[in-house]
Amino acid sequence: MKIKSVRPFILHVPVTGSQIADSTHSISHWGVVGAQIESDDGLTGYGFTGTHAHLPSDQLITRCIETCHAPLLIGEDAGDINRLWQKLARNSALQWVGRAGVVTLSHAAIDLALWDLKAKAAGQPLWKLLGGQVRDKVRAYNTDIGWLSITDDKLVEGAQRAVEQGFTGLKIKVGSTVERDLRRLASVRKAIGPDVTLAIDGNGKWDLPTCQRFCRVAQEFDVFWFEEPLWHDDVKSHAQLARATPIPVALGEQLYTVDAFSEFIAQQAIAWVQPDVTRLAGLTEVLRVCETAHAFHLPVAPHAGDMSQVHVHLSYAHSACEVLEFIPWIKDCFTEPAEVVDGYFRRPELPGASTTPTPAAWAQFRQATG
Ligand code: MG
Numbered sequence: 201m202k203i204k205s206v207r208p209f210i211l212h213v214p215v216t217g218s219q220i221a222d223s224t225h226s227i228s229h230w231g232v233v234g235a236q237i238e239s240d241d242g243l244t245g246y247g248f249t250g251t252h253a254h255l256p257s258d259q260l261i262t263r264c265i266e267t268c269h270a271p272l273l274i275g276e277d278a279g280d281i282n283r284l285w286q287k288l289a290r291n292s293a294l295q296w297v298g299r300a301g302v303v304t305l306s307h308a309a310i311d312l313a314l315w316d317l318k319a320k321a322a323g324q325p326l327w328k329l330l331g332g333q334v335r336d337k338v339r340a341y342n343t344d345i346g347w348l349s350i351t352d353d354k355l356v357e358g359a360q361r362a363v364e365q366g367f368t369g370l371k372i373k374v375g376s377t378v379e380r381d382l383r384r385l386a387s388v389r390k391a392i393g394p395d396v397t398l399a400i401d402g403n404g405k406w407d408l409p410t411c412q413r414f415c416r417v418a419q420e421f422d423v424f425w426f427e428e429p430l431w432h433d434d435v436k437s438h439a440q441l442a443r444a445t446p447i448p449v450a451l452g453e454q455l456y457t458v459d460a461f462s463e464f465i466a467q468q469a470i471a472w473v474q475p476d477v478t479r480l481a482g483l484t485e486v487l488r489v490c491e492t493a494h495a496f497h498l499p500v501a502p503h504a505g506d507m508s509q510v511h512v513h514l515s516y517a518h519s520a521c522e523v524l525e526f527i528p529w530i531k532d533c534f535t536e537p538a539e540v541v542d543g544y545f546r547r548p549e550l551p552g553a554s555t556t557p558t559p560a561a562w563a564q565f566r567q568a569t570g
Contacts (some may be wrong), residue, residue, distance in 0.1 A: 201278045201321055202240040206270035208262035208312070209234050211557065212253040213530045215484070221349035221377025223405035229253035230507070231531045232565075233261045234555075235269075235309040239278050240409035243320050246555040247312025249305040249478040250505035257302075259570035262305040266569070270292055273310070279321070281314050282529055285484040300456040304481050311482020316553035325555040330487075330517035337544040338515040340526040341369030341397065343504070346388075348373045356391045364541035369397040369424070369523060375405035378414045389421040397523075401427035404454070405506040407439045414461045417446035418488050425450035425472045425501075433460075438469035447556055450474055453503035456481070458488040465496050477514070483553075494520040507531060509537040510532065512545045533561035 211232040216272045219228045225353035234248030247397050251258050269288055276284060288294065288307050297303065308424060318327040345358035372388055374381035389398055400423055402455075406414070411429045418426070418429055425448045431438045432454035442449045450472035455461055456479060464470040471491040475486045486502070493500050500518070502511040505538045515521040524545055531537035 205238045210267040210567040220347040222403045233258045237313040245313040245317025249308045273383040307481040321362045326513035327516040339542040340442045342367045342369045346372030364568045371399040375402040378545045397424040398426040402430045417510045423447045439467045473500045474503045476503040476505040
């Protein structure tokens, strides 16, 4: 199965409501910036990374796919995923200009398209190729109820509604002021009772003293994890916070390599490991992160940059994956959406990685690739 063509695409899909915000940004659309890889036997694989739908930066990614990565792939055997991963990641000209960022995000889209193609060629859902099913069902937690742009009243209403729908895990954003965020945390915990797991996510906004001050009170509310409490690359401060609070530290959505995860693990700065196939040069590198976490008996909760379309396959197949994030923004753009029923992700059944866009989404949301 030879690679015949590699073509980039961009979809800009509206988020829930009109706009969402966390501690660092607000957005109105999610960017699905990807690669469409066609093989000589007529199959097409789709892969994508996730962005804030900023067209000029999305077009940097599509340009990298088209002009830098595609020429390295044409005529290659599409099934040689590990070898092709090495070929792109260790290309001296590309790694010189980017061992993170645009080069890696575009590599992620390509790697996922190759996995999609391989699963389609095998006539199997991706999780079967990854070793088969390791658990009966994948527990979902709902992030979409907890944005900082949601008022206090609506936050509590949304949390209660999600629990009524069957969710056993929720996450709310923090990183505004300590006082406001503690008030919101307390009111959500009171509304949902003790049996629903409740995580918080700071998106790297606060410094160490602020996190410590927050955690001293927040620990009363049985916080499942504190995600990205500090700046993404600051291993030392995360290790200090992890020693100072009983609340488990979670992170990983902004890390680009297994080496970065290894450093956090070595410094005991991380309790929940959160890799993302759209950030880490695809599923191939995420599998290395999952194996590394597993070797240290750390649970994995994949971050939903792909809105869980691919991560649901990973979570059904990998022993380390304990729980998976649910955000519904783009699921209906795909022929097999990542659906949650009674609080658990439905197991994908169609051949592939659940990354094939519907004709309707393709027609409605496509943007110029530059
Ligand atoms: Mg997060």
